[in-house]
Amino acid sequence: MRYETVIGLEVHVELATESKIFCSCSAKFGGEQNDHVCPACCGMPGMLPIVNKHVVDLGMTAGMMLNCDINRTTTFDKKSYYYPDLPCSYQTTQLFSPVAVNGLVDIETSQGKRQIRIKQIHMEEDAGKLVHDDWSDTSLVDFNRTSVPLIEIVSQPDLHSAEEVIAYLERLRSLLRFARVSDCRMEQGSMRCDVNLSVRPEGSNVLGVRTEMKNMNSLSAIERAIEYETARHIDAIENGTEELVQETRRWDDLKGKSFSMRTKENAGDYRYFPDPNIMPVVIDDEWFDRIKATLPELPEVKKARYMTELGLGEYDAQQLCDSRALCDCFEQAYAVCGNAKEAANYLISDCMNMLNKAGLTADQLSINGESLGKLIKLVTEGTVSRPNAKKILAALFEQDIDPETYAKDNGFIVSNDTDLLKTVVKAVVASDPKTVADYKAGKEKVLMALFGRCMKELKGNCDPQTLREVLIEEVMNS
């Protein structure tokens, strides 16, 4: 018998805010334990939550990017469960009127294009972190992450393979990064995923027993977990190896297996009820329109425009469109220098190399696009040589400088002094008769050695084409 895997995802995304969802503590990742805490996020008696407006901004932005309807009156609810990393013994979340509902996400796999339905996006607070201390046989609680704002994106069970799941997650990550909703760094836990999976005979419209794997934070682990869990379900159905039950499971990537954690709770177990401490959030037309006006051009639309209007190749356009920061910098640079190919090259090769060396991602690029455009203009007009442009770019990476002033201050302006050029070339040629003889004998490549030495003597400040012409003339006449 052939089987169909049915998968629905709950994706948690930490929002790019400065402060937490209900208090003013820092929402930054990391920090000394319990350094980003206050009585509100520690759940001390009498403290009341105040909603961070930017969280609602980002919830709406995510909803609009995923083609959802925005609930203009959105409310918070309490989800009760006890655990030491949840100091209030309830999580403030949204059940009855989430910020966004009924969305659609386009994905593309080897099987073609499909649309995945989004059931809802709700805003909620994250839990803290527990460290298990074997020495003292206790658990240690860090509340820094408690109340860090999240959105949970709940899909309908429309996915049918690991490939589709990966395509969906990559699409979500691209859209949310582009809209600056989140950095979506799975390795830091700012994007993590619960996989709900069941298996049924192909053609059946009855769902099988559903299991959930929680807090998956690597695409490759998700792929392996889906393949394992699908095989386990089919084995149980066909061979009766075990009884499938609705439950939450933990994926152990090292062992390549999933393990039962607990019987799956239902909504009733959490005793959801409207949070009486937070009045409804009402999104008026002005607020709605302001967020709508900030939505970015979609990456695929931008990519097509870069290719058709600016003449970039598909590879270059795709590389740029992987990051909103690269796109913004590219567009600012292009507006100044008018040379799309040069701007793309500097960003994709030189800037990305510098980012990689600094351990930063493309989204952390902070180079001023206008300054980059000015630098490219200096290069294409022949005012600064390419080797020296790299030095100026390195300085620009550290701080925003005016490339022309920096070039002048550091002696990087290409010299028009042809007498100096000829003097240097003459001296280099005279010092190396063997290489000159080799060139004359037909070994054209050796000219590069002489060229390099001349360039070094001139500190890179000459037009390469002029140098080459003067050098060949000098060699042939010597």
Place this chain on the structure above:
Amino acid sequence: MEKTTLISLEKLNQLRLTDEQRDSVLAFFDAQSGRLAELNAIDTESVERMVHVMPIMTVVRDDVEKKLFTRDELQKGAPETLDGYWQVPRLVD
């Protein structure tokens, strides 16, 4: 209410009822079911959900980070701490 549901609720609330107590609770809920059926029979299709008893909306604050308390201040009343952590009985999922 089914007996299995009651047992599930007992477990969630860390209660242990005797069979006699269970019968009494189930009888109580059965008595309420008629009243609930009456409520469920009311057509609320066109009635807007009440989200709060007062017709007011929440205030929101700007996304500005402020450090208002130190860790030491917050942990003054903690029964146990270790290296800046709150220390609790061991819990492993």
